[in-house]
Amino acid sequence: MKLAYWMYAGPAHIGTLRIASSFKNVHAIMHAPLGDDYFNVMRSMLEREQHFTPVTTSVVDRQVLSRGSQEKVVDNIVRKDGEETPDLIVLTPTCTSSILQEDLANFVDRAQMDAHCDVLLADVNHYRYNELQAGDRTLKQIVEFYIKKARKQGNLATEKTAKPSVNLIGFTTLGFHNQHDCTELKRLMADLGIEVNLILPEKATVDQLAKMPQAWFNLCPYREIGLMTAEYLQEEFAQPYVDITPMGVVETARCIRKIQEVLNAQGAEVNYEDFIQQQTRYVSQAAWFSRSIDCQNLTGKKAVVFGDNTHAAAMTKILAREMGIHVVLAGTYCKYDADWFRAEVSEYCDEVLISEDNGAITDAIARIEPAAIFGTQMERHVGKRLDIPCGVIAAPIHIQNFPLGYKPFLGYEGTNQMADLVYNSFTLGMEDHLLEIFGGHDTKEVITKTISSDSDLGWHSSAQAELNKVPGFVRGKVKRNTEKFARERGLSEITLEVMYAAKEAVGA
Amino acid sequence: MTTAQAPSALNFDCETGNYHTFCPISCVSWLYQKIEDSFFLVIGTKTCGYFLQNAMGVMIFAEPRYAMAELEEGDISAQLKDYEELKRLCLQIKRDRNPSVIVWIGTCTTEIIKMDLEGLAPQLEAEIGIPIVTARANGLDYAFTQGEDTVLASMAHKCPTSAQVQGEDKEERNAIQKLLTFGRKADAAKVESEYVDHQPLVLFGSLPDPVVTNLTLELKKQGVKVSGWLPAKRYTELPIIDEGYYVAGVNPFLSRTATTLMRRRKCKLIGAPFPIGPDGTRAWIEKICFVLGIEPQGLEEREAQIWASLEDYIQLIRGKSVFFMGDNLLEVSLARFLIRCGMTCPEIGIPYMDKRYQAAELALLEKTCADMGVPLPNIVEKPDNYNQIQRIKALQPDLVITGMAHANPLEAQGINTKWSVEFTFAQIHGFTNARDILELATRPLRRNSQLGELGWDKLIAKDVPAQV
Numbered sequence: 001m002k003l004a005y006w007m008y009a010g011p012a013h014i015g016t017l018r019i020a021s022s023f024k025n026v027h028a029i030m031h032a033p034l035g036d037d038y039f040n041v042m043r044s045m046l047e048r049e050q051h052f053t054p055v056t057t058s059v060v061d062r063q064v065l066s067r068g069s070q071e072k073v074v075d076n077i078v079r080k081d082g083e084e085t086p087d088l089i090v091l092t093p094t095c096t097s098s099i100l101q102e103d104l105a106n107f108v109d110r111a112q113m114d115a116h117c118d119v120l121l122a123d124v125n126h127y128r129y130n131e132l133q134a135g136d137r138t139l140k141q142i143v144e145f146y147i148k149k150a151r152k153q154g155n156l157a158t159e160k161t162a163k164p165s166v167n168l169i170g171f172t173t174l175g176f177h178n179q180h181d182c183t184e185l186k187r188l189m190a191d192l193g194i195e196v197n198l199i200l201p202e203k204a205t206v207d208q209l210a211k212m213p214q215a216w217f218n219l220c221p222y223r224e225i226g227l228m229t230a231e232y233l234q235e236e237f238a239q240p241y242v243d244i245t246p247m248g249v250v251e252t253a254r255c256i257r258k259i260q261e262v263l264n265a266q267g268a269e270v271n272y273e274d275f276i277q278q279q280t281r282y283v284s285q286a287a288w289f290s291r292s293i294d295c296q297n298l299t300g301k302k303a304v305v306f307g308d309n310t311h312a313a314a315m316t317k318i319l320a321r322e323m324g325i326h327v328v329l330a331g332t333y334c335k336y337d338a339d340w341f342r343a344e345v346s347e348y349c350d351e352v353l354i355s356e357d358n359g360a361i362t363d364a365i366a367r368i369e370p371a372a373i374f375g376t377q378m379e380r381h382v383g384k385r386l387d388i389p390c391g392v393i394a395a396p397i398h399i400q401n402f403p404l405g406y407k408p409f410l411g412y413e414g415t416n417q418m419a420d421l422v423y424n425s426f427t428l429g430m431e432d433h434l435l436e437i438f439g440g441h442d443t444k445e446v447i448t449k450t451i452s453s454d455s456d457l458g459w460h461s462s463a464q465a466e467l468n469k470v471p472g473f474v475r476g477k478v479k480r481n482t483e484k485f486a487r488e489r490g491l492s493e494i495t496l497e498v499m500y501a502a503k504e505a506v507g508a
Numbered sequence: 509m510t511t512a513q514a515p516s517a518l519n520f521d522c523e524t525g526n527y528h529t530f531c532p533i534s535c536v537s538w539l540y541q542k543i544e545d546s547f548f549l550v551i552g553t554k555t556c557g558y559f560l561q562n563a564m565g566v567m568i569f570a571e572p573r574y575a576m577a578e579l580e581e582g583d584i585s586a587q588l589k590d591y592e593e594l595k596r597l598c599l600q601i602k603r604d605r606n607p608s609v610i611v612w613i614g615t616c617t618t619e620i621i622k623m624d625l626e627g628l629a630p631q632l633e634a635e636i637g638i639p640i641v642t643a644r645a646n647g648l649d650y651a652f653t654q655g656e657d658t659v660l661a662s663m664a665h666k667c668p669t670s671a672q673v674q675g676e677d678k679e680e681r682n683a684i685q686k687l688l689t690f691g692r693k694a695d696a697a698k699v700e701s702e703y704v705d706h707q708p709l710v711l712f713g714s715l716p717d718p719v720v721t722n723l724t725l726e727l728k729k730q731g732v733k734v735s736g737w738l739p740a741k742r743y744t745e746l747p748i749i750d751e752g753y754y755v756a757g758v759n760p761f762l763s764r765t766a767t768t769l770m771r772r773r774k775c776k777l778i779g780a781p782f783p784i785g786p787d788g789t790r791a792w793i794e795k796i797c798f799v800l801g802i803e804p805q806g807l808e809e810r811e812a813q814i815w816a817s818l819e820d821y822i823q824l825i826r827g828k829s830v831f832f833m834g835d836n837l838l839e840v841s842l843a844r845f846l847i848r849c850g851m852t853c854p855e856i857g858i859p860y861m862d863k864r865y866q867a868a869e870l871a872l873l874e875k876t877c878a879d880m881g882v883p884l885p886n887i888v889e890k891p892d893n894y895n896q897i898q899r900i901k902a903l904q905p906d907l908v909i910t911g912m913a914h915a916n917p918l919e920a921q922g923i924n925t926k927w928s929v930e931f932t933f934a935q936i937h938g939f940t941n942a943r944d945i946l947e948l949a950t951r952p953l954r955r956n957s958q959l960g961e962l963g964w965d966k967l968i969a970k971d972v973p974a975q976v
Contacts, residue, residue, distance in 0.1 A: 001551075001577045001578065001579060001580065001583055001588070001593040001594070001596070001597055002576075002577070002578040002580060003575050003576070003577060003578075003597045003600055003601075004557055004575060004576045004578045005572070005575050005576070006561060007554060007557055007558060007561065010554070010558045011553065011554040011555045011558055013555070014558065032555075032647075033531075033616045033646065033647030033648050034525070034527075034529060034531070034647040034648075034650075034651055035529055035530055035531025035532065035533075035559070035647040035651070035652070036531065036555060036559075036647060037528055037913065038530075038531070038558070038559045038562060038563065040528060040913035041528075041562075041563075041911070041912045041913045042562060044912055044913050044914070044915065044916045044917065045912055045916070048916055049916060049917070050916060050917060050920035051917055051920070052897070052913075052914065052917045053913065053917075056526065056894070057526065059525055059526060060616070060648065061525070061648055061649070062648055062649055065619070065620065065648060076526075083894060094555060095553040095554065095555045095616075095617060096555075096616045096617065096620065099584055099617065099620050099621060100620060126553070126554075126555075127580070127581045127584065128581075130554075396561075398565070466718065466721070469717070469718060496721060496725060497725060500722055500725070500940050503940050504813075504814065504817060504939065504940050504943075505817065
């Protein structure tokens, strides 16, 4: 047992559901107790999704516990097949079904006989994998299933496209700025003269998977989701992949050079060097920004970075290499992939922290007292408590991290967004600091909030105590309205009764 | 039988139970705030933790007095000893937070692996010196607000009897009484005389403190003295409950607590409609007065006065229809109030319907429908959300009260929705708060009529096939 107040990565089934709900016309059925479908709320609220989330539950209740699911799961699969005619139903195990040890694979086989759609059992063990690992596995599982199916049916498209083309892998629902990143990479590919063969899994249909081998290469921008799929395709079709995250000026250039190498190896004869120079110097403002005197002021400022592997590693490199900021500590919660992280960031920071315990990172921040933090929503709140500004760079995230405006983290526009994020965090920090030194914006202390503070009315102590429970921002209004109410009725003392009467009468 | 004596016409259906609701462990979020010296330990998996952390949003960052005892593979396969593990965590909690009670929340996982929490608690309690209350608030058996019911039912066992509490600190125990006599100890005797002499009455149900004060004062006006509330502000202030006390519920989802108080504590339950809406509040007070042998004073005028003050809101919903998808068990009371406001209600979805505990509420619902001349709603227990959405599409109700999983998709189809969860957290009890219920219920209508002129009510992209 572990005492836990907070977790960075969710349980395994969330990863599977993120993949399933990213595809078009794929439905997930969770084998779970009532209330485990909280994923639907997150999808509907955080992404402000207009469609019903294609996730339903085959409810595990007391009866299932005593007698087993029996026909229930099969019936639910067949029913959903009839109602929504999906292409694929993914049966999703949860922590509860893991320990029930029901033969879900058998249910899938039986349902497959009656359902028109394909049925798969997500192969994820709740106690071994977290959300990110499960997402990676489920994506690979679905791709492998449809590649094999296409091969069997003889409609696997293995011939490469005439022009260089790419599969972009790893964009999912509830992914951090994934939709904007996806748009930015599509633009980048268009600029490089590379056709996008398929984007996966976001908005792809399962029958498109048969054409995956047609791409010249795969691009996996995120370390956490997509790599297993890319490795599978490399084994199966010798399809190369690029796994350099194009985040930051230097890494974007490195990613493009790698793409150039991969394409030229297949006879494309492309040279992207001019493009990189052009973009770096004139399109992205980030390179110039690092030379500007504003950025000079950031030199040597201390920062702490924490997040998932992709974003924390990229951010560390941007801060240290591109802006001259002193990254005291870089950390990740992707414990299962810690070696990769260490190798990526070791030369750019003083310490590396690998931990899933938010207490450890909180203590580290308190000890280091950086001028800014780049982390998740958790670190943002730590920052609030310690009065240190924080830029959010990775999940777990809130609704505010699903902005309506265009805010990619990848590609050249991404470099601009990152520069803003870094700069705004630090300036706010500086401003705050200066304000403290000079004693605030305005040295005249406000004595009363209202113009006239005297009142002819007595507040009974219990009413006063009640008034103090009213949230600060409306307390003044409640007080005024209650006193007005009392005055109108010629009451000299405000008691609890008067307060409630006033509330009923005037909504005070 | 004459036609005037038609049997109950309310129709009860039961569907598949495939509906969206919160896991009952969510009760932790309001109970830890209510019981100020408590610590809630949820013994479950990452799934439980993930739900709590996301559902509670910002509360999570405020150093809450709750935590997960996250079960690992070793716990599941019984390689680790439950007792030793729980002892280790509880000692850590004792050291860091020093609570007056630790509430263990059992989950689906502890049920399945049959962890004997009820058996372990007394041993550990004796060893570490902190009371431990166990509640099985799991998704296998319960929905959302029923979580509170399981916790309060367990706490009912821990309430002291007057024999256990010796004279000296007796007065100190009761928080409400303290509040009412605040600053005027000498007047205590005078305060006593304001009450009619009746059998002690204890109310049960967790409500925000201002609502507790408000309802207590409403009863005081009738000379009814509230001897205590389950739960009180602090665990150490749990009310005295002796055999023969009267008890009354303030929320419709507290049937286990009611049963426990009746069977185990030998209390007499006052079965009344719930004090939600001015009609419900009046009926609640009247029933309590009736049972205690008191003639209620001025309630009719009071109710009329509240209704008059609600008129501006009622104008917005009169003649409109409301559909409850059902997820928090407040549905019958809210529907009864909204029907009294002039709405029609084709369907009341509800997770679980205790016809005995809710009997008075159901009777009032029937009477209200008859008074208002509207058809009786269909009450659908354990609803099927998919079927409900088909019915919503056919009926096109003016307002759907539903969970957050369906709200945005329904809005995108041009259907007004109100998140049901807000009714759980808002202050909706008593005369004073009737306005707040209507503020919530009319908000989507007010917002959407403001935006109505823009002509954007249906916003779903045409080329994308709708999922449902």
